[in-house]
Amino acid sequence: MAKVQAAPAGAVYTREQLLTWYRQMLAVRRMEEKAAQLYTQQKIRGFLHLYIGQEAVGVGIEAAIRPEDYVITGYREHGNAYLRGIPMRQIIAELMGKETGCSRGKGGSMHMFSKEKRFLGGHGIVGGQIGLGTGVAFAIQYQGQDLISVTLFGDGAVRQGILHECFNMAMLWKLPVVYVCENNQYAMGTAVSRSSNVTELYRLACAYDMPSERVDGMDVLAVYEAMQKAAHHARSGKGPYFLEMLT
Numbered sequence: 455m456a457k458v459q460a461a462p463a464g465a466v467y468t469r470e471q472l473l474t475w476y477r478q479m480l481a482v483r484r485m486e487e488k489a490a491q492l493y494t495q496q497k498i499r500g501f502l503h504l505y506i507g508q509e510a511v512g513v514g515i516e517a518a519i520r521p522e523d524y525v526i527t528g529y530r531e532h533g534n535a536y537l538r539g540i541p542m543r544q545i546i547a548e549l550m551g552k553e554t555g556c557s558r559g560k561g562g563s564m565h566m567f568s569k570e571k572r573f574l575g576g577h578g579i580v581g582g583q584i585g586l587g588t589g590v591a592f593a594i595q596y597q598g599q600d601l602i603s604v605t606l607f608g609d610g611a612v613r614q615g616i617l618h619e620c621f622n623m624a625m626l627w628k629l630p631v632v633y634v635c636e637n638n639q640y641a642m643g644t645a646v647s648r649s650s651n652v653t654e655l656y657r658l659a660c661a662y663d664m665p666s667e668r669v670d671g672m673d674v675l676a677v678y679e680a681m682q683k684a685a686h687h688a689r690s691g692k693g694p695y696f697l698e699m700l701t
Contacts, residue, residue, distance in 0.1 A: 458700055459667050461675030475517060475674050479509040482533040485542055489532065489549055498549045501578075502563050505533030507672075511636055511699045512537045514677025519604060519685050524594075526574040526587040527606040529564035530636070534606065538573040540566065581607060581614030584633070588620040591631035591694075602688045603631040610641025612655055621662045621694070628693035632684045633659075635698045636671065656698035664696055671699030 486504045493502045505512065508530070516537045519525075527534050535545055540556050548555025549563055556566050557576075564578040574590065577583040587605025594601045611617060612635060624631055635655055639646050646653050659666035665687065669680045677699060684695035 459669045459676055459680055461673060461679050465675065465679060467675070475513050478513045478537060479674065481542070482509045482512065482536055485536060485545065486532060489546065492546075492550065498563070499551065500562055501529070502549070503530040505530055508636055508638065508701050509533060510674040511634070511671045511677055511701065514674045515604060515634065515681050517678050518681035519602065522572060523602050523604060524572045524574060524590050525604045525606070526583045526590065527576065528580070528583055528608055528611065529576070529578050530608065531564065531566055531576045535566045535568070535573055535576070538568065538571040540568050540571055540573065581611035581616050583607060584611065584614070584620050585616050588624055588629060588631055591624065591629035592627065594630050595627070600689065601630065602685055604634065605631055606634045606636060608641065609635060609637040609639065609646050609655060610644075611635075612658060613649060621659065621664060621696075624694040625662045625664050628691060630688045630691070631694045632681070632688050633694060633696045635696070636701060637698050638701045654698075656696060659696040664694055666696035666698070668698045668700060671701040
């Protein structure tokens with residue numbers, strides 16, 4: 455069993471930092487609970503993939519990167535959209551299909567977007583965002599920008615071929631991308647152990663000589679520390695980094 459990275463014992467945080475992160479996690483939780491209620495009332499139609507239980511991952515990541523960095527994720531995106539700076543009112547409006555939503559009511563739960571906040575979605579195709587996030591990293595490198603692409607996906611996406619193609623390409627070209635697997639241990643109703651011979655998913659990066667870590671995704675401090683390290687690595691021209699966030 456791999457050692458799950460926790461926050462360093464000697465790490466020091468201010469009271470204001472800790473309160474801010476707590477408030478952000480609580481805000482995401484309350485937003486998602488309200489979305490679930492609206493869904494039960496049939497005021498939200500279609501699919502609704504909630505971020506409940508993964509709030510620490512989103513908050514820790516955002517605290518460790520810059521507002522001008524790019525974030526792209528899968529269909530469990532409401533929390534990431536809010537933490538990127540999209541107003542909660544616009545997110546709920548989008549879920550309800552209203553024109554006042556962040557995607558004018560046309561994206562719904564899985565396709566939120568904000569060019570201004572550098573939030574590139576929200577993708578309904580499992581693993582589809584991995585190729586896009588890698589492409590964003592290539593564009594950053596090509597244009598000589600001091601930015602990174604943060605590409606998030608679930609444990610169900612690691613069985614997609616595009617992940618391995620992108621891992622190889624990103625390492626070959628040393629692209630400024632941090633890959634984050636939010637491993638909630640189930641792809642819909644299928645446990646990781648039933649669909650992957652390698653259950654310690656961070657080890658998949660070893661085949662490409664990509665640095666990787668397994669992190670306690672329930673600990674916002676551990677997420678923050680790991681993401682700081684990964685972001686610095688990618689931003690300094692050393693290439694991609696893979697974090698498996700266990701929730």
